[in-house]
Amino acid sequence: MPNSCAERPTISLCIGDERLSTGSAGLLSHVDPCSGEQDASVPLAGAPEIDRAVTKARAAYTDWCRRRSSERRDILLRLASLVEEHTDEFARRGTLDNGTTVTINRLMVTRTVEWIRYYAGWADKIGGAVTGSFDSNGEMSYVLPQPFGVIGCITTWNGPLISVAMKVAAVLAAGNAVVVKPSEMTSGYLFTRDVQRAHRVAERLETGEVLVNGAENLSPTRPFGGVVISGMGREGAREGLDEFLRTKAVAIGTL
Numbered sequence: 001m002p003n004s005c006a007e008r009p010t011i012s013l014c015i016g017d018e019r020l021s022t023g024s025a026g027l028l029s030h031v032d033p034c035s036g037e038q039d040a041s042v043p044l045a046g047a048p049e050i051d052r053a054v055t056k057a058r059a060a061y062t063d064w065c066r067r068r069s070s071e072r073r074d075i076l077l078r079l080a081s082l083v084e085e086h087t088d089e090f091a092r093r094g095t096l097d098n099g100t101t102v103t104i105n106r107l108m109v110t111r112t113v114e115w116i117r118y119y120a121g122w123a124d125k126i127g128g129a130v131t132g133s134f135d136s137n138g139e140m141s142y143v144l145p146q147p148f149g150v151i152g153c154i155t156t157w158n159g160p161l162i163s164v165a166m167k168v169a170a171v172l173a174a175g176n177a178v179v180v181k182p183s184e185m186t187s188g189y190l191f192t193r194d195v196q197r198a199h200r201v202a203e204r205l206e207t208g209e210v211l212v213n214g215a216e217n218l219s220p221t222r223p224f225g226g227v228v229i230s231g232m233g234r235e236g237a238r239e240g241l242d243e244f245l246r247t248k249a250v251a252i253g254t255l
Helices: 047-064 069-085 087-098 102-122 160-173 195-204 237-242
Strands: 013-015 018-020 027-031 038-043 129-132 140-147 150-155 177-182 188-190 210-212 245-252
Touching: 013 047, 047 150, 047 177, 069 087, 069 102, 069 160, 087 102, 087 160, 102 160, 102 237, 150 160, 160 177, 160 237
Parallel strands: 150 177, 188 210
Antiparallel strands: 013 018, 027 038, 129 140, 140 245
16 A cells, blocks of 8 residues: 555544544544554544534524525535545545545545535425415415424445435435434445346345445436345435425415
């Protein structure tokens, strides 16, 4: 591994604009995927830090949900550009984190940018629908999609950056705030030259997605979802956005 890749970044527990070196749940030992030896300690959040994170997120939500949808769109587009500008550093850190090659991690950064830009494009296109026209009594009704507030997201370990983009971009586009927790769970990977075996094993694996021989179709326009420990819900396309909106029905009558 090049010397530049060997430089370990400082790992902090992030709560709003705070960067904490310790957490009430102790430390997690990070193992170097190349040597198998511990190379860093990760501070873990306990109940006090989670409460603080939710409090910060609620405060942020008050401002974020009231911003114009076009402003949320532009902020997410700016985020995508910043990630793209730092592709090499994100790729390097991904390799240090879980041993994925720098080449694959660069591809993951590209996919991450695609997901953020995709949901940025949805931010100003979320609209309700009239469910009934004025009747003889002058009454009408419509539905209005609204954000929930603060969303908690658990991400997979095998693609930390793109996992965040898959959820957080949609959460923010819908007008919510978010608290993110990295997870130890992952997708199902299968490597084989036997195509029939691939189909048999894929049917039996209880994961939301099975990737055969490293094939990854991570387009934001293709919805997919989890099963059992790989998580519930949808990522991708409009379905991934609907996860973070609730529908309010409004009926208007006459006096």
